[in-house]
Amino acid sequence: MDYQIKPLSDKLGAEINGIDLRVPLDAETTTTINNAFVDAVILVFRDQELTAQQFFDAAQQLGEPMDQHLSQYKVPECPMVSYVSNQERSDDGKRKLLGKAWHTDHSFQPEPPKATLLHGVELPKRGGDTWFANMRLAYEELSPTLKQRVDGLEAIHAYRESRDYLTKEERGAEALTDEEERANNVVHPVIRTHEVTGTKAIYINPLRIKRFIGMNSEESADLIDELTMHATSDDFTYPHSWQQGDVIIWDNRQAMHRVEHNYDFAEKRLMHRIILKGRKPK
Ligand code: OGA
Numbered sequence: 001m002d003y004q005i006k007p008l009s010d011k012l013g014a015e016i017n018g019i020d021l022r023v024p025l026d027a028e029t030t031t032t033i034n035n036a037f038v039d040a041v042i043l044v045f046r047d048q049e050l051t052a053q054q055f056f057d058a059a060q061q062l063g064e065p066m067d068q069h070l071s072q073y074k075v076p077e078c079p080m081v082s083y084v085s086n087q088e089r090s091d092d093g094k095r096k097l098l099g100k101a102w103h104t105d106h107s108f109q110p111e112p113p114k115a116t117l118l119h120g121v122e123l124p125k126r127g128g129d130t131w132f133a134n135m136r137l138a139y140e141e142l143s144p145t146l147k148q149r150v151d152g153l154e155a156i157h158a159y160r161e162s163r164d165y166l167t168k169e170e171r172g173a174e175a176l177t178d179e180e181e182r183a184n185n186v187v188h189p190v191i192r193t194h195e196v197t198g199t200k201a202i203y204i205n206p207l208r209i210k211r212f213i214g215m216n217s218e219e220s221a222d223l224i225d226e227l228t229m230h231a232t233s234d235d236f237t238y239p240h241s242w243q244q245g246d247v248i249i250w251d252n253r254q255a256m257h258r259v260e261h262n263y264d265f266a267e268k269r270l271m272h273r274i275i276l277k278g279r280k281p282k
């Protein structure tokens with residue numbers, strides 16, 4: 001295949017043109033794609049038109065798809081693919097909009113997915129951007145004081161139904177010891193080393209971190225805010241404005257993301273989603 005890769009911004013992101021994901025990739029192209037994705041943190045494949053099954057087959061060439069735990073969002077004809085839709089409503093009739101706040105996917109799992117793939121199936125005419133933060137760059141640019149503070153630090157990640165930030169009160173609600181937290185929840189380093197490149201990145205999830213080991217909830221909340229403010233500043237972020245046919249793969253080991261629901265809700269926004277197996281963060 002004759003394809004071109006070019007950067008999307010000077011913060012992160014690359015796009016690849018001339019690839020048809022319905023066609024099996026040769027070994028050399030697969031290597032180039034994998035390197036480009038890790039290097040740029042997110043890679044956008046333009047002009048794809050894929051059924052859920054074709055999307056799944058393509059993803060299998062880039063990693064090992066993982067089952068996604070929320071069964072109500074599985075695409076019936078291909079249950080390893082789930083969907084993200086703005087048409088979902090909770091029992092009280094309120095629109096359920098996921099992913100509005102900065103996060104990295106599934107950090108409450110002992111081995112979080114290395115990557116997430118989204119295929120824009122139906123997009124609003126404009127808006128509905130997905131924002132990405134380059135957590136590798138954010139680490140590099142961390143002040144020496146803050147770098148020292150987070151060096152060797154570990155965070156307690158826990159799943160909750162609600163996708164809202166934990167309030168300080170909630171964080172402090174159950175005062176469990178570090179040992180109890182380790183036994184009940186998942187603990188990950190705050191600075192992780194990328195298993196492919198050996199580079200370091202800040203690994204936080206403001207939606208899922210209860211607190212840091214050796215730190216109370218109050219202090220932890222302040223540090224999470226400080227790190228999030230730093231990492232999501234204009235210096236390290238890129239908003240992706242979706243085009244019909246885009247497939248994005250992003251690296252959860254070195255990115256946070258969020259969606260901006262700044263469009264007319266009469267319009268449908270539907271994504272197909274696959275996550276790829278990852279290792280325990282180190
Ligand atoms: C996700 C997610 C953002 C979006 O699928 O994990 O956060 O733009 N999606 O829909």
Ligand code: MN
Binds near residue numbers: 099103104105257
């Ligand atoms: Mn997400």
